[in-house]
Amino acid sequence: MEKIEVAIIGGGASGLFLANALADGKRAVVFERGERVGRKLSATGNGQGNITNLAADTTEYFCVDERSKEKIAQIIRAADQKRLTAEFRALGVLLQADERGRVYPAGKQASALTDALRFSLAQKGVETRLNARIVHVEKSDGGFVLTAEVGTEKKIERVFAQSVVLCAGGKAAKNFGTDGSAYALAKNFGHTVTPLYPSLVQLKTETAYTKTLKGIRVADGGLTAIAGRERLALRGDIIFTDYGVSGDATFRISAFVADKLEAGVTLSIDFLPDVSEREILAMMERKRAAFPALGDGELLFGILNNQVGRAVMKRADGRMEGAAKLVKDFRLPVTGNLGFDYAQVTKGGIPLAETDDGLQSRLVPGLYFAGEILDVDGPCGGFNLQWAYASAARVASVINEK
Ligand SMILES: Cc1cc2nc3c(=O)[nH]c(=O)nc-3n(C[C@H](O)[C@H](O)[C@H](O)COP(=O)(O)OP(=O)(O)OC[C@H]3O[C@@H](n4cnc5c(N)ncnc54)[C@H](O)[C@@H]3O)c2cc1C
Known part of the structure; x- marks a missing residue:
C-alpha cells in the first residue's frame, strides 16, 4: 500500500492553505473529490475573492457550542489578516482592501488565489489527487488507512497516512462538492456534529x-x-x-x-x-x-x-x-x-471542544480538522476564508513540529 505522511481530505480553501503551509519535504497528498481544487475559493466574493477583512475581529465569529469562542479567538489572532496578506504577497498576490475593509486580490479575481496556491503546491511537490473521494478512514498501526473512490468508475484505492486532516468543508453550496457527507468520516471515530444551519443565505x-x-x-x-x-x-x-x-x-x-x-x-x-x-x-x-x-x-x-x-x-x-x-x-x-443549497456557509459542525489546541482530535491522535467542517462560522466579508486560513495554519504548525 502507498504510504504518505499527511493526507489532506478536501482541496478547498483550508486544504490548499494547509498544504501550502506544510514544511518542505513532507510527503503530503491533497485528495479532492471534484475535478479541480479550489472550486469554491475561485467563486468567492462574487468571483472577486474576498479573502479576509481588516476588521476580522475575533469576536465576530459564531459557534453553536459557545464554549469555543476563546479558542477561535486564539487561533485567529495567531494567524490574522496581516499574516495572511503577507503570505499571499510572498506567493505573488497583491491584496487590497476596499472602503469597507474587505480584502481582495488587486486584480479582483478569486481564481488568482487558487492559482497562487496551486503553483506553490506544485513547486513544493505536494501532490493533488483529483476525482478522488475519500469514503472511509480507519485507524491503523502508526496512522490511518484511507479508502478513496477514484474517477468516474469509482475505482477503490487505499493509502496509508501517518496524519489525516479533514478539510472537507460543511454542508453549504453542494455544487462545490460540499454536501455534508464528510461529517460521517469524523462521526465514524466517535466525533459528534452540532445541529447544522444554513448561514449567509437569502x-x-x-x-x-x-x-x-x-x-x-x-x-x-x-x-x-x-x-x-x-x-x-x-x-x-x-x-x-x-x-x-x-x-x-x-x-x-x-x-x-x-x-x-x-x-x-x-x-x-x-x-x-x-x-x-x-x-x-x-x-x-x-x-x-x-x-x-x-x-x-x-x-x-x-x-x-x-x-x-x-x-x-x-x-x-x-x-x-x-x-x-x-x-x-x-x-x-x-x-x-433558502436552505443549504443557496447558503454560503454552514453554521455548526464538529465542536472545537472535541479537539485540542492544535485542532487535533481528542479522540483519535493524528486526526486533525480545519475550515468549515468545524463549528465556526463568520459573517459576510472575508471572515470565513480567514477562519479557513487560520485553522489550517494552526494544524500545519503542529504537523510541522512533528
Ligand atoms: C458562492 C460562495 C461565495 C463565498 N464567498 C466568500 C467570500 O467572499 N469570503 C469568505 O470569507 N467566504 C466566502 N464563502 C465561504 C467560504 O468559501 C468557505 O467558508 C470556505 O471555502 C471553507 O473552506 P473549507 O476548506 O473548509 O471548505 P471548502 O472550500 O468548501 O472545500 C472543501 C472541499 O472538500 C472537498 N471534499 C468534500 N468531501 C470530500 C471527500 N470525502 N473526499 C475528498 N474531497 C472532499 C470538496 O469537494 C471541496 O472542494 C463563500 C461561499 C460560497 C458558496
Missing part, C-alpha cells in the same frame, strides 16, 4: 405586503432582526424577492438568525435610516397641504421608491402617521431561508 418572509416589490433594492437601508429579546441591527442593501429578501444586509443578518428561526424571528426594515419619523411625517403633511389632489398612494413619492411608497401607504391604510412609522419600522416575519 431569507423567506411573509410576502403579503411585499408582493409588488420584487426586484426593488433598498440601498444602504437599516435592517434589524428581532429574535425574542435578542436583536441585531445593521445597514446595507436589502433586495425584495418573490420569496422574501436578499442583498448583502440580508446575508449578513442571516448569520445571526440562522439558529433562531424555529423560535421565531421578525425583520424590521428602516427605509430611511438617516431621516426621522417626525421629518417624514412633516414632509407628507406639507405635501398633502400643497397638493390636495394627490392620492394617498402618492404621498411618499419623492421620499421613497414609488412602489415602496405605495406598498407602505397601502399597509398603513392611507394613514400618514402609520405610514411614517412603517417607513422606519416595516416588519416582516421570517418564515425560513
Whole structure:
C-alpha cells in the first residue's frame, strides 16, 4: 500500500492553505473529490475573492457550542489578516482592501488565489489527487488507512497516512462538492456534529405586503432582526424577492438568525435610516397641504421608491402617521431561508471542544480538522476564508513540529 505522511481530505480553501503551509519535504497528498481544487475559493466574493477583512475581529465569529469562542479567538489572532496578506504577497498576490475593509486580490479575481496556491503546491511537490473521494478512514498501526473512490468508475484505492486532516468543508453550496457527507468520516471515530444551519443565505418572509416589490433594492437601508429579546441591527442593501429578501444586509443578518428561526424571528426594515419619523411625517403633511389632489398612494413619492411608497401607504391604510412609522419600522416575519443549497456557509459542525489546541482530535491522535467542517462560522466579508486560513495554519504548525 502507498504510504504518505499527511493526507489532506478536501482541496478547498483550508486544504490548499494547509498544504501550502506544510514544511518542505513532507510527503503530503491533497485528495479532492471534484475535478479541480479550489472550486469554491475561485467563486468567492462574487468571483472577486474576498479573502479576509481588516476588521476580522475575533469576536465576530459564531459557534453553536459557545464554549469555543476563546479558542477561535486564539487561533485567529495567531494567524490574522496581516499574516495572511503577507503570505499571499510572498506567493505573488497583491491584496487590497476596499472602503469597507474587505480584502481582495488587486486584480479582483478569486481564481488568482487558487492559482497562487496551486503553483506553490506544485513547486513544493505536494501532490493533488483529483476525482478522488475519500469514503472511509480507519485507524491503523502508526496512522490511518484511507479508502478513496477514484474517477468516474469509482475505482477503490487505499493509502496509508501517518496524519489525516479533514478539510472537507460543511454542508453549504453542494455544487462545490460540499454536501455534508464528510461529517460521517469524523462521526465514524466517535466525533459528534452540532445541529447544522444554513448561514449567509437569502431569507423567506411573509410576502403579503411585499408582493409588488420584487426586484426593488433598498440601498444602504437599516435592517434589524428581532429574535425574542435578542436583536441585531445593521445597514446595507436589502433586495425584495418573490420569496422574501436578499442583498448583502440580508446575508449578513442571516448569520445571526440562522439558529433562531424555529423560535421565531421578525425583520424590521428602516427605509430611511438617516431621516426621522417626525421629518417624514412633516414632509407628507406639507405635501398633502400643497397638493390636495394627490392620492394617498402618492404621498411618499419623492421620499421613497414609488412602489415602496405605495406598498407602505397601502399597509398603513392611507394613514400618514402609520405610514411614517412603517417607513422606519416595516416588519416582516421570517418564515425560513433558502436552505443549504443557496447558503454560503454552514453554521455548526464538529465542536472545537472535541479537539485540542492544535485542532487535533481528542479522540483519535493524528486526526486533525480545519475550515468549515468545524463549528465556526463568520459573517459576510472575508471572515470565513480567514477562519479557513487560520485553522489550517494552526494544524500545519503542529504537523510541522512533528
Ligand atoms: C458562492 C460562495 C461565495 C463565498 N464567498 C466568500 C467570500 O467572499 N469570503 C469568505 O470569507 N467566504 C466566502 N464563502 C465561504 C467560504 O468559501 C468557505 O467558508 C470556505 O471555502 C471553507 O473552506 P473549507 O476548506 O473548509 O471548505 P471548502 O472550500 O468548501 O472545500 C472543501 C472541499 O472538500 C472537498 N471534499 C468534500 N468531501 C470530500 C471527500 N470525502 N473526499 C475528498 N474531497 C472532499 C470538496 O469537494 C471541496 O472542494 C463563500 C461561499 C460560497 C458558496
